[in-house]
Amino acid sequence: MRDLIKESILELKNSKGFIYVTEEGKQISLEEAAAKKISITPVHPKDEVLKKLENAGLFLTDTKFLNDLNELISILSFKKVSPNVSKRKHFTPNEKSKILEEWKKVEALGKSNKSAFAEEIGVGYQTFLNWLKN
Structure with a gap:
């Protein structure tokens, strides 16, 4: 593949x-x-x-398939932060880049809720907005 x-x-x-x-x-x-x-x-x-x-089984024009694939990638790529665990204070440039790439994919699919996305991947909402500005 x-x-x-x-x-x-x-x-x-x-x-x-x-x-x-x-x-x-x-x-x-x-x-x-x-x-x-x-x-x-x-x-x-x-x-x-x-x-x-x-x-080969990759249906890239099928929105549902792409949504499922992106969800799988997101789950495998980012660890969810438990509400009882304090959020990380620092992210490497590589981690920031991966998060922003994933956001672009989610946004392209029309599921652009910045707050929910930031929470899901364990990034503060304001931090995420600052990353998007840069």
């Missing part, structure tokens, strides 16, 4: 726009198709990557 994800990332980073496929599904350059007068269909590399990932 890790290899598939890495391969997908490279494929998208290296793509320079649409790819073209023949009726048989073979990839062909636009120039070659024009020279041979072959009918082609433009395909965005993103669509091809999504198909590969879906075939």
Whole structure:
């Protein structure tokens, strides 16, 4: 799975726009198709990557799946602070970065309750707001 994800990332980073496929599904350059007068269909590399990932069980266009995946990542990445335990006073720059990355994912899904998010991961609300400003 890790290899598939890495391969997908490279494929998208290296793509320079649409790819073209023949009726048989073979990839062909636009120039070659024009020279041979072959009918082609433009395909965005993103669509091809999504198909590969879906075939492997990663449904990245399914909001419920993404919500579940993000919740799992959040649970695995951050420890909830018990109400009886005092909150941490310091976070490393790496920890702050991870928390802010996770917030961006949550916010992108439309679940942007800053107060609840900060409480869930054990960061003071005001501290979290200060991090967002920087």
